Amino acid sequence: MFRFEILHRSSRSRARVGRIHTPHGIIDTPNFVAVGTNGTLKGLDNTMVDSIGLQLMFCNTYHLLLQPGVEVVKKAGGLHQFINRKMPIITDSGGFQVFSLAYGSVASELKSCGVKKQDGHVLKVTEDGVLFRSYRDGKFVLLTPESSIQAQKALGADIIIPFDELPPYHIGAEKLKNAFERTHRWEKRSLEEHLKNRNNQAIYAVIHGGVDLDLRKESAERLKELPFDGYAIGGSLGKTKPEMVGMLTELMPHLPLEQPNHLLGIGDLESLSRCVPLGIDTFDSSYPTRAARHGLLLIQQGGMKVTRAENADRLNPIEPECTCWTCRHFTVAYLHHLFKAGELTAYTLATIHNLHFMVELMRRYRESILRGEV
Amino acid sequence: MFRFEILHRSSRSRARVGRIHTPHGIIDTPNFVAVGTNGTLKGLDNTMVDSIGLQLMFCNTYHLLLQPGVEVVKKAGGLHQFINRKMPIITDSGGFQVFSLAYGSVASELKSCGVKKQDGHVLKVTEDGVLFRSYRDGKFVLLTPESSIQAQKALGADIIIPFDELPPYHIGAEKLKNAFERTHRWEKRSLEEHLKNRNNQAIYAVIHGGVDLDLRKESAERLKELPFDGYAIGGSLGKTKPEMVGMLTELMPHLPLEQPNHLLGIGDLESLSRCVPLGIDTFDSSYPTRAARHGLLLIQQGGMKVTRAENADRLNPIEPECTCWTCRHFTVAYLHHLFKAGELTAYTLATIHNLHFMVELMRRYRESILRGEV
Numbered sequence: 001m002f003r004f005e006i007l008h009r010s011s012r013s014r015a016r017v018g019r020i021h022t023p024h025g026i027i028d029t030p031n032f033v034a035v036g037t038n039g040t041l042k043g044l045d046n047t048m049v050d051s052i053g054l055q056l057m058f059c060n061t062y063h064l065l066l067q068p069g070v071e072v073v074k075k076a077g078g079l080h081q082f083i084n085r086k087m088p089i090i091t092d093s094g095g096f097q098v099f100s101l102a103y104g105s106v107a108s109e110l111k112s113c114g115v116k117k118q119d120g121h122v123l124k125v126t127e128d129g130v131l132f133r134s135y136r137d138g139k140f141v142l143l144t145p146e147s148s149i150q151a152q153k154a155l156g157a158d159i160i161i162p163f164d165e166l167p168p169y170h171i172g173a174e175k176l177k178n179a180f181e182r183t184h185r186w187e188k189r190s191l192e193e194h195l196k197n198r199n200n201q202a203i204y205a206v207i208h209g210g211v212d213l214d215l216r217k218e219s220a221e222r223l224k225e226l227p228f229d230g231y232a233i234g235g236s237l238g239k240t241k242p243e244m245v246g247m248l249t250e251l252m253p254h255l256p257l258e259q260p261n262h263l264l265g266i267g268d269l270e271s272l273s274r275c276v277p278l279g280i281d282t283f284d285s286s287y288p289t290r291a292a293r294h295g296l297l298l299i300q301q302g303g304m305k306v307t308r309a310e311n312a313d314r315l316n317p318i319e320p321e322c323t324c325w326t327c328r329h330f331t332v333a334y335l336h337h338l339f340k341a342g343e344l345t346a347y348t349l350a351t352i353h354n355l356h357f358m359v360e361l362m363r364r365y366r367e368s369i370l371r372g373e374v
Numbered sequence: 375m376f377r378f379e380i381l382h383r384s385s386r387s388r389a390r391v392g393r394i395h396t397p398h399g400i401i402d403t404p405n406f407v408a409v410g411t412n413g414t415l416k417g418l419d420n421t422m423v424d425s426i427g428l429q430l431m432f433c434n435t436y437h438l439l440l441q442p443g444v445e446v447v448k449k450a451g452g453l454h455q456f457i458n459r460k461m462p463i464i465t466d467s468g469g470f471q472v473f474s475l476a477y478g479s480v481a482s483e484l485k486s487c488g489v490k491k492q493d494g495h496v497l498k499v500t501e502d503g504v505l506f507r508s509y510r511d512g513k514f515v516l517l518t519p520e521s522s523i524q525a526q527k528a529l530g531a532d533i534i535i536p537f538d539e540l541p542p543y544h545i546g547a548e549k550l551k552n553a554f555e556r557t558h559r560w561e562k563r564s565l566e567e568h569l570k571n572r573n574n575q576a577i578y579a580v581i582h583g584g585v586d587l588d589l590r591k592e593s594a595e596r597l598k599e600l601p602f603d604g605y606a607i608g609g610s611l612g613k614t615k616p617e618m619v620g621m622l623t624e625l626m627p628h629l630p631l632e633q634p635n636h637l638l639g640i641g642d643l644e645s646l647s648r649c650v651p652l653g654i655d656t657f658d659s660s661y662p663t664r665a666a667r668h669g670l671l672l673i674q675q676g677g678m679k680v681t682r683a684e685n686a687d688r689l690n691p692i693e694p695e696c697t698c699w700t701c702r703h704f705t706v707a708y709l710h711h712l713f714k715a716g717e718l719t720a721y722t723l724a725t726i727h728n729l730h731f732m733v734e735l736m737r738r739y740r741e742s743i744l745r746g747e748v
Contacts (some may be wrong), residue, residue, distance in 0.1 A: 038715040039708075045719055047703050068711040072687045313446045320665050324662055329458050330420050333450065334413075337442040341412040344718055357567065 002202035004260045008370050014279030015369045020260050022088045022158035023109035023111040023200050027055040031275050032358040033284035037063050039083040043348040046085045053359045056088050058284040062097035066136045070154040078156030091157035093148040098130050145189035153199050162190030164206045185209050194285040203230035211238050213250050220254040230260040245274045252278050276365050286359050292350035293338045324356035376457050376576035378634045382744050386651030389743045394634050396462040396532035397574050401429040406732040411437050412501040413457040417722040420459045427733045430462045432658040436471035440510045444528040450531030465531040467522040472504050473540035497510035505672035527573050536564030538580045557582050560728040576603035585612050587624050594628040601735050619648045649738050662732050666724035669713045685710040698730035
């Protein structure tokens with residue numbers, strides 16, 4: 001059922017326009033993937049998310065494993081049924097969160113200022129997997145390549161991700177190499193577990209190697225040998241956007257042209273504009289939804305801080321041509337008021353707009369590529 | 375344009391079924407009025423509130439006066455336009471909040487355990503009105519009968535309320551009598567201000583007198599002499615439900631039969647069942663929406679605490695026959711999960727259900743009265 005179809009390749013860059021076919025419908029690429037960690041985008045219900053046309057939603061296995069737990073999702077018939085989403089879902093392996101907890105927050109880890117602040121949670125990392133304590137109830141949880149894949153089978157996402165190790169940024173070369181070797185052994189074990197029961201799901205490899213280009217290339221070469229359905233790029237790509245772009249520019253030619261790829265955890269507006277020409281197909285990020293909750297509304301000119309005084313009496317929609325629910329029904333002045341008054345409705349309406357903006361932005365990227373402009 | 379039509383009177387009680395006609399449509403009575411203090415029900419947008427069929431929404435002039443301010447609402451063409459609500463709105467005068475701030479929280483004041491904890495906010499109460507400081511920006515605001523009515527004219531609610539004084543519970547008889555006299559002078563001034571420019575709005579008097587039945591009766595008799603369009607019952611009616619019911623049982627025969635009445639700030643399920651037979655037409659309360667945000671879902675059997683462990687795998691709607699958006703799309707298990715995960719979406723979905731429940735409950739009350747059962 002899973003199939004990637006390339007409709008057009010740019011002659012000016014590595015950008016391409018494609019379609020990922022999944023059991024829950026098509027994902028037009030390049031596309032943006034919103035993050036619904038707990039099976040919901042913060043402030044929206046999933047019928048609204050479907051109606052906005054967000055074609056792929058990212059859910060976190062780590063969180064869902066601990067709450068509500070896999071059993072109830074399985075009993076519901078899978079994550080789509082449990083959360084009432086009709087369109088495709090991608091889940092990660094849980095590895096990223098487990099290791100982030102061990103080495104500090106996700107953000108600080110990626111910005112390479114991680115400190116081992118919560119290492120009490122991760123009790124043991126062995127060849128088998130990771131033993132950690134649930135942040136919810138303190139219970140021991142053993143996450144292995146096999147158990148991660150089994151959890152993702154039970155969740156039933158359209159695209160799943162092998163269990164990997166996210167090494168901390170500041171470790172020595174030998175330890176890094178050890179982590180690198182182990183993550184590839186874990187990915188292989190994940191794939192083998194997956195192949196026992198494909199369950200109509202696709203599995204993307206995760207390319208590792210941190211900021212070491214040689215390791216990144218080696219990771220790509222090794223993973224290409226295995227029958228993965230697509231390639232995700234994980235871990236730190238550097239401290240700055242130019243470093244990230246430099247790394248991806250070198251790395252992308254080593255990925256198979258005919259398979260879809262995904263950039264994990266990066267999807268701000270500037271990164272999109274830099275990475276679409278590099279041939280990235282999908283991007284997940286909580287940027288637009290988090291920005292919305294902070295009152296930053298995405299507009300063609302960049303962003304509008306809705307709480308600024310000048311917006312108090314702007315009795316127009318956020319963008320005059322925008323067709324989102326929020327712009328069709330409410331004004332900037334009303335949103336300004338809701339944010340000032342601390343009303344929950346503010347977060348919902350802002351999130352609807354920002355998500356719609358991303359859907360439209362990616363549609364425009366695809367059109368630009370088709371027109372030969374990217 | 376404003377008109378009250380009585381369709382049926384119970385022969386068993388004072389209950390009646392009626393219709394309040396307003397410029398923004400009909401309010402079937404008896405009915406429940408949800409509180410959208412800042413021009414929104416917490417967690418919902420007003421198109422959803424309209425679609426649930428909530429026929430009257432209560433907004434607070436005090437809050438709207440301070441944020442967003444009357445000018446921007448006026449510029450938008452009124453509160454209906456500003457918040458995008460198609461159906462009727464009632465606003466209060468601001469008096470209740472100003473005095474609540476002076477004497478303690480609204481809840482503690484009504485439960486008569488008020489302490490003068492924030493009296494720095496109210497600077498001066500004179501015959502003219504109340505001078506207070508904005509909790510938002512510290513600016514001085516003078517609220518008088520005239521300025522309250524002018525603000526309510528600018529907001530443009532279908533039903534408005536005269537500026538009144540809410541005396542603290544524990545004051546001597548003389549002070550109480552003074553406050554009582556003044557509140558009636560203020561109501562008269564409010565009415566006079568209103569009559570200068572009806573603006574297609576109706577004005578309800580507020581019957582005062584606290585827990586003193588003689589004062590309550592006197593208040594009703596005096597206000598009946600004036601051309602108000604309806605009668606609201608304000609202030610404390612006692613410390614317990616039986617006291618409240620006792621007071622209303624005595625008081626209601628003193629209200630004009632042919633005009634609509636409203637019970638201010640009371641709308642929990644038990645009070646509704648006790649007060650509908652006493653002939654109350656409309657009730658405002660934040661109970662169902664606040665309960666929703668605390669995970670208490672209203673059901674025919676009373677209430678379901680959604681976060682209880684037994685609801686973790688209840689893969690059914692809250693109520694099998696419920697036709698609300700939440701019940702049509704999501705299960706109790708999913709709501710349980712959203713609450714456990716602290717997701718904003720939980721508050722929205724629970725509020726939709728509880729509000730729909732209230733709309734249906736009041737419809738059933740009207741049917742019961744029509745069938746002669748109440």
